Amino acid sequence: MPYAGNLTSKLSTYSIRDFITLQSFNVISHPPIPTILREVIWQPPLAHGVKCNTDGASTASSSACGGIFRNNKAEFLCGFAENIGLSSALIVELYGAMNAIEIAASKNWRNLWLETDSTLVVLPPICPLVVLIGGCWFNGRTSKVALLKTVFHDVIDLEGETSHKRTNKGKAVVPPRSTTITDETLKKLQSFKQFDIVVDTSDHHYVTKNSFTKQNLSSLAKKIQEEWKILVKHLPKTIFVRVFESRMDLLRAVIIGAEGTPYHDGLFFFDVFFPSDYPYVPPKVHYQSRGLRLNPNLYDNGHVCLSLLNTWSGSKNEKWTPGVSTMLQVLVSIQGLILNAKPYFNEPAYASKSGTQNGEAKSLKYNEKTFILSMRTMMYTMRKPPKNFEELVEGHFYSRAHDILASCKAYMGGVQVGRFVKGGVRDVDEDGGKNSDKFKADLFGYVKPLVIEFEKIGVKDCQKFMSPTPLKSTTPIPTPLKATTLKSTTLKQTHLNSPKPTLLKKLFTLSCF
The missing domain is CATH 3.30.420 (Nucleotidyltransferase; domain 5)
Structure with missing residues (x-):
């Protein structure tokens, strides 16, 4: 053994134990080559680099x-x-x-x-x-x-x-009224990307669920990446999305309420979960309701009622179709079919009353209640914005505070909900319905706390929108409507109502x- 051991040219280790063992067998050890230190000149970057x-x-x-x-x-x-x-x-x-x-x-x-x-x-x-x-x-x-x-x-x-x-x-589209970006809050709003990958999932509704298994890891990840690419390319400018670096099966989206609806200028957040058998089944969608029911299709427990999600009945073409339906279609359907100008008629029992005097009058009252709930949602969102959207929430309401307060003042003056837009007052409904005194009084009561929240984020000159004389409210807000049906037709990417946004910055x- 000593003879065989001495024939090797392999190096020994630095271990004392190995050295003693080799010496006991009369084996000549070959210590490792000592480390050679060389001086290396590190070139610094330029100033501020x-x-x-x-x-x-x-x-x-x-x-x-x-x-x-x-x-x-x-x-x-x-x-x-x-x-x-x-x-x-x-x-x-x-x-x-x-x-x-x-x-x-x-x-x-x-x-x-x-x-x-x-x-x-x-x-x-x-x-x-x-x-x-x-x-x-x-x-x-x-x-x-x-x-x-x-x-x-x-x-x-x-x-x-x-x-x-x-x-x-x-970059996010800055509202047209903001012609110059001089304030730091608006600069952050302008740089807020429509689609981005983030890390923190701690407040996501589906954070405790997990779709990935060893069997579906590759196929599910590939399909979700395809959804990402569609969203990057075709997201309307009023929808923002965040996906998660360590949880590809989660997604969060916010939809800006459209002008001409009782949801105008509001931010409505949705948490999404892609199940393990996606895309053969639709994604799970949870609305961040803050405990408020402001739409027949959006429950106060976060349930979203939409035929495209298979959460309501509908024809084959209205339901989720594997290989055809996309996450983009879900978001656009929520924006266009749920958060619409007359959500009262989303309820199937009332859809046939659309255009009738009685139906339109009830629709107006429902819009009044909806706008109050939308205002409360605004306040809750500013107080505790969802994670990864803090800069969007602050910048959005900072830039739109005066428009929201101007709408409130117009509604207290008799303008129908949703009829006051940036350019003035739109044509009222033919039935000539007016806002109720109860709504005006309730609205007056919510304007002051809303102003306080706006002032907390730095909005100035809000007091000029305050109405001097409150009205007395005597009746409680009725219970919201029950669930409804929506006919979610397949939306083709080339025929979206909103123009295509520019691709995200490389x-x-x-x-x-």
Whole structure:
């Protein structure tokens, strides 16, 4: 054994135990080659810039990547390290670079110097594009080298806006009345993306449910990613969506109430869950009701009654169709078919009364109650905005506060609910119905607390909308209507009522194989 052991050229370890064992058998040990320290000059980034050095390693059993961020004074800013399982060395290096860009984007570091050991990660002629759009990475293999160089310059040098197109992509549409964005709150509103990937799921209604199994992981993730792409491309400008990095089966959407309806200027939030057998069954949708029933189809317990969700009866074409129906259709159906101008007629028993004097009079009274509940929803939302939508909630109500208060003043003056719009008063219904004294008195009582909430977020000059004389209310609000049916026809993406929004801003671009 000593003879055989002395024939090997393999290195021993630093272990004292191994050294003693080899010595006891008269085996000559070959100590490891000592570590050689070499001085490396670290080049700092430009002033106000950030530099990230990334690295990765891959073995037969695992792979990992990491990176360190420093400023131009070499001061440590933050770092990351992540085990990504089995993968190639190139993928590990690419993953580290992508992580670095995502972290820089989340911290709004606009001038990033990314340094990686792999030439292939940043070699345009060989590699196609990997594009980060609204927090999602997409493969852009069709991009040409010339385009790649241009976009890559945008990535490396983001100190100033180098392209007018790049400035406008991916930003929320600011209400037309806000011609200049000088306030910080409105700037945040303008930069709030319509679609984005976020992390915090803690207040999601379906956070305790989980769809993914070993059997459906790949197929379900692929289908949900297809839904994401449709939403990114076709979301109307009045719907905003957030999906979750660690929970692809969850989604949250907010719909802005349309002008000309009792829901105008309101924010209505919906939590969505994709079941394990999706898309063969529709998604589960929960309305954040705050305990209020402001629509026959939106229960105070959050239940959403819609034939497209198979939560109400309907013909085959009105129900969920696997491979045809999409999450986008669900959101647009809620916006157009539920949150409409006359929700009273959503109730099947009353639909036939539409256009009659009695039916229209009851519809007007229902709109009065609905607008009061919408105002209460506004106040609750400002006090406790859903997670990941805080900036949208504050900016939205900051920008629309005066319009909402002007509507309240007009309604107290006799204008029918939903008939006061930004350009003035629309034509009233032919029956000439007027708002009830009870509604005017109730509305007066809610304007003051609403003004208080607006002032908390910095809105000024609200007092001018306060009515000097309240009216006396004597009757309670009747119990809301029961569930209803809606005929949810299949909506084609090319025929949506709302115009297509611009694609989300291409924040960063990298190369990959």
